[in-house]
Amino acid sequence: MLHVDGDPEFSEAVGRFLEREDDRFDVTTAPDVSEGLASLAERDVDCIVSDYDMPGRDGLEFLEAVRSDDPDLPFILYTGKGSEAVASDAISAGVTDYLQKERGTDQYAILANRIANAVEARRYQRLFTERTRRLETLIDNLPGMVYRCRNVPDWPMETVEGEVESLSGYTARELERNEVKWGESVVHPADQAETWETIQDSLSADGTFEVTYRIVTADRTTKWVWERGRGIDEADGDPETLEGFITDVTEQKRRERELRRAREEYGxxxxxxxxxxxxxxxxxxxxxxxxxxxxxxxxxxxxxxxxxxxxxxxxxxxxxxxxxxxxxxxxxxxxxxxxxxxxxxxxxxxxxxxxxxxxxxxxxxxxxxxDISDRKEREEQLERFASIVSHDLRNPLNVAQGHLESAREERDSEHLEHVARAHERMAALVDDLLALSRAGARIGDVESVDLGATVDHCWQNVATANATVRTDIDRTVRADPTRLAQLLENLFRNAVEHGGDEVSITVGERPDGFYVADDGRGIAEQEREEVFRDGYSTAAEGTGFGLSIVEQVADAHGWSVTVSDSEHGGARFDVVGLESADD
Incomplete structure (x- = not known):
């Protein structure tokens, strides 16, 4: 608080007493109006206590200056030279309280009480104003109306606020004056009795209610509304008044009807x-x-x-x-x-x-x-079978290859070359068998893959002799990178096996995928349906599983692969249905 008085000693004495009287008080003093205004400019205060008769401007002039900036700041005129005229002028200027100085210390207790009351009153007023503002804001933003009505069958309204007219077609004035009664003229005639009974039963149970019913608006439009409220002012256990909220749920009801119809039709x-x-x-x-x-x-x-x-x-x-x-x-x-x-x-x-x-x-x-339980079980059985077979084949194959190397050291014979090629074919068969069984029709995590970089990497992994590859592709696709590499490597091996050591291969771009073309001898039209079948091969060294793996990888991704003649008379494989990473 700020105490402004022309007698500094008196101000200090009052300040000490007030701070002893109530530990919430923190008193700042000023000897005149000018310093009082300067003090106000430097700090926030909750209350001003001011004398009337002071050097320069008097207490009423001080009050008018304060009120021009803050109409609500508590201001107590505490003076020893007052009069009825001064008191009247002070009240007209908006003083909060007026108190005459007296002898003795009892007056300070009265002053302290007046200050505390004035500050609390202002705080309550601020709180009430803020709560009222929030309530009005809430009501203004509610999709409906709030009301207070008498709890009788025609529900005459006492107060209504919010979207009253947009909801019902009637003005708040018409409803509050009971020119139109909600339960009699607004609630749909077919719903009036049931709605009344539902609300009364709910009130008897726990004092609150929720109900959905139809209304007829001023322009005779039928709407569905949802209402929630509670009973107040109970007499003999029956509430005399209701307070609640009503909102339009016509669109929700329409959607529910459509959903029921859709479920029946979809079913x-x-x-x-x-x-x-x-x-x-x-x-x-x-x-x-x-x-x-x-x-x-x-x-x-x-x-x-x-x-x-x-x-x-x-x-x-x-x-x-x-x-x-x-x-x-x-x-x-x-x-x-x-x-x-x-x-x-x-x-x-x-x-x-x-x-x-x-x-x-x-x-x-x-x-x-x-349900693919059976398929999953077969895949697991096939994988276990292939692992067993490959293990049982690899061991004797490794032994045979070891003896072959020893035989080559002892003698040179063209028959040993035939044995070596047979070993290589057996090893390739085992590898392809494992690839088919372990990969199956599954793919791993799909991610963005640089197709051009994948082509270059796969080419390095294939024994290509003097064959060459030209990459004319620059796009990123969504794929399992491991399975995509498997597809490309098998297409490259197929081109070298059937086109010769010096075959030229081109990997090009399509709007929906890519192609791999070579200048080898091509694939006859009557054989194109057969080349993807397990075990089918026209090459003496082929296993017949390479293109089957290609088709399997494509299918697992949801792609398709076809074969045709290339521009240079060789084979061309088109892989389509790919999803670009930028799509």
């Missing part, structure tokens, strides 16, 4: 499928599931509709689900493998095939989950 669309099938909204909401999904997953239809795919897909989270839907091709099928967990905790490996389909003006996602 009819997919129920005949043997595989588990789902229809999703583009935000990932499950709209419908078929009977197979209910039977397989162990959840009821209602439970599945309330879930999201990542709730039972242990290989998927919400962010990944959103990304899958956002990147889904508009004219193709998105295929990936994952694992579904049933209600009983059983985990089922599945292959998901999803596509965007138009249906009644909407775009939805149709997902079909095929």
């Amino acid at each position: 009819a669309l997919i129920n005949g499928m043997n595989d588990t099938a789902w229809v999703l909204d583009i935000d990932g909401t499950i709209l419908a599931v078929n009977d197979a999904a209910v039977e397989t997953m162990g959840y009821s239809r209602e439970e599945l509709r309330s879930m999201r795919p990542h709730d039972f897909d242990i290989g998927l989270d919400e962010a990944e689900l959103s990304e899958l839907i956002e990147t889904m091709p508009t004219d193709g099928i998105q295929v990936f493998e994952t694992v579904h967990e049933t209600k009983d905790g059983e985990r089922i490996p599945v292959e998901i095939s999803s596509s965007l389909i138009p249906y009644h003006g909407d775009t939805v996602v149709l997902s079909i989950a095929r």
Whole structure:
């Protein structure tokens, strides 16, 4: 607080007493109005106590100067030379309190009490003003109206605020004057009795209620509204007044009706499928599931509709689900493998095939989950079998190769060369067998791959003799880099095996993929369907598995591979369906 008085000794004595009286007080003094105003400019104060008769300007002039900057700052005129005229002028100027100086120290206790009351009153007023502002802001931004009404069947309104007219078509004035009564003229006639009973039953239970009903607006439009409120002013246990909030839910009701219709229609669309099938909204909401999904997953239809795919897909989270839907091709099928967990905790490996389909003006996602447990088991069995076979073949093959080297040291014979080539063919067969069985139709993590750099790297890994490669490609694609390298290396080996040691190979770019072409002897048209079959080869040294691996890698990515004549009469392999990393 700031105490301004022309008697510095008196000011100090008052200050000491006030600070002893209440430890919240921190008193600053000033001898006149000029220094008082200067002190106010330097610090914030909660209250001013000022004498009236001072050198220069008097206390009323000080009050007027203060009020011009802060109309609400507590100002107590504490003077020994006051009069009724001074008191009247002070009140007119907006003084907070007026107190005459008296003899003795009791007056200081009164002053301290007046100061504390004035400061607390201002704080409460500020708090009330802020709460009122916040409430008004909240009401202004609510999508509906707040009200207070009498709890009788026609619900006459006492106060209404908010979006009253946009909600009901009536003005707040019409409702507050009861020119229009909510329960009689606004609530739909068919809903009046049921709404009244529902609210009264809820009030009897816990004093609050929530209810949805129809209203008829001033222009005779029917709307659905949701209301929440509570009873107040109870007499004999029955609330006499209600306070609450009402908002328009017509659009929500329309959406619910459409969702029910869509679920019925989507259900009819997919129920005949043997595989588990789902229809999703583009935000990932499950709209419908078929009977197979209910039977397989162990959840009821209602439970599945309330879930999201990542709730039972242990290989998927919400962010990944959103990304899958956002990147889904508009004219193709998105295929990936994952694992579904049933209600009983059983985990089922599945292959998901999803596509965007138009249906009644909407775009939805149709997902079909095929159980691939048997396929996974066969792949594991094949891998175990291939590992055993390759192990049992490699050991005797290594022994034979060792004896062959010893035989070459002892004698030189053309028969030994035939033996060496046979060993090399056996080793190649074992390698290709392992590649087929271990890779299978699976791919690893897909990432952005520089296709040109991958071509150069793969060329270094292939025994190419005097063959050459020209790379005319500059793009980044989405692929499993290991499997893509496997595809390219097998295409290079195929070109060298069938085109000769000096064959020229070109890797070029297509809008949707790439091609590998050579100037060798080519592949006859009648053989082109056969070249991708396991074990088929026209080269004496070939294993017949290289192109089968190429097709398998392409299929695993969702690509396709075809063979035709190259520009120079050799073979050309086109790999299409690739996704550019920049797409």
